[in-house]
Amino acid sequence: MLLEAAGITKIFGKLTALDGAALSVGANEFHGLIGPNGSGKSTLMKCIAGAEVPTQGKVSFVNTDITAFTPTERARAGMSLKFQITSVLPSLTLYDNILLALQAQSSLVDLVFSRTRAALHDQVMTMLTQFRLANRAFEAAAALSHGQQQWLEIAMALAGKPKLLLLDEPTGGMSLEERRVTGELLQPIKQHCSLVIVEHDLDFIRDICDRLTVLDQGKVLASGTVSEIQANKAVQEIYLRRA
Numbered sequence: 294m295l296l297e298a299a300g301i302t303k304i305f306g307k308l309t310a311l312d313g314a315a316l317s318v319g320a321n322e323f324h325g326l327i328g329p330n331g332s333g334k335s336t337l338m339k340c341i342a343g344a345e346v347p348t349q350g351k352v353s354f355v356n357t358d359i360t361a362f363t364p365t366e367r368a369r370a371g372m373s374l375k376f377q378i379t380s381v382l383p384s385l386t387l388y389d390n391i392l393l394a395l396q397a398q399s400s401l402v403d404l405v406f407s408r409t410r411a412a413l414h415d416q417v418m419t420m421l422t423q424f425r426l427a428n429r430a431f432e433a434a435a436a437l438s439h440g441q442q443q444w445l446e447i448a449m450a451l452a453g454k455p456k457l458l459l460l461d462e463p464t465g466g467m468s469l470e471e472r473r474v475t476g477e478l479l480q481p482i483k484q485h486c487s488l489v490i491v492e493h494d495l496d497f498i499r500d501i502c503d504r505l506t507v508l509d510q511g512k513v514l515a516s517g518t519v520s521e522i523q524a525n526k527a528v529q530e531i532y533l534r535r536a
């Protein structure tokens with residue numbers, strides 16, 4: 294397993310947000326985290342990313358116990374969380390935003406060699422092309438639509454070539470068409486990266502994910518392939534209960 298979170302409990306004062314939750318993600322796997330409002334999805338994501346420290350439990354990544362790692366140490370180990378490490382600077386061009394994200398991964402020594410700069414140029418353009426933003430490379434990021442800004446942020450989160458990308462509700466506020474394109478843009482990264490994604494849009498998550506974990510009241514209700522989860526009676530019940 295690439296990521297293994299086990300027995301994760303998180304207590305905020307009197308509230309138990311997570312109660313022995315677990316999550317396993319393999320290499321090249323897209324894994325969706327779903328569940329009703331307040332079931333603990335974001336808190337589990339934060340415990341994995343290092344933004345919250347679990348009260349109990351263990352997080353392993355690439356066979357290393359990272360429970361006590363800082364977010365920066367996790368990033369160095371190959372984990373990337375959109376918004377956490379980098380975020381879009383609206384007054385800079387798309388090109389410069391991506392360049393900054395790439396440069397954050399390079400050493401100062403690398404940066405002073407022009408050959409590296411040329412290589413960075415190619416990487417910037419490749420990433421912009423991959424995220425269908427190349428034709429706007431030299432416009433300010435502020436001019437982008439909401440959806441395009443999200444794509445730019447995802448591209449920036451991928452600049453360090455992470456083994457695992459964590460996305461918390463990336464399609465929030467997107468149009469239906471932008472959601473569809475987001476699914477298409479994410480697919481190719483599976484060749485080199487796994488994904489843990491929290492999303493309220495169940496159609497979107499079903500379309501792009503290989504496996505799903507369902508949280509309910511801080512516990513794992515079910516975990517399995519998309520078809521296993523769709524056929525699961527207990528899962529159907531919590532979603533019906535909500536409706």
Ligand SMILES: Nc1ncnc2c1ncn2[C@@H]1O[C@H](COP(=O)(O)OP(=O)(O)OP(=O)(O)O)[C@@H](O)[C@H]1O
Pocket residue numbers: 305308309310328329330331332333334335336337
């Ligand atoms: N920093 C915090 N301090 C106190 N309580 C918190 C904190 N963060 C989360 N909680 C509580 O923990 C519970 C789980 O919250 P969490 O945001 O993880 O759920 P979620 O499944 O992501 O919800 P949603 O779908 O609404 O985003 C909620 O009751 C929430 O109010």
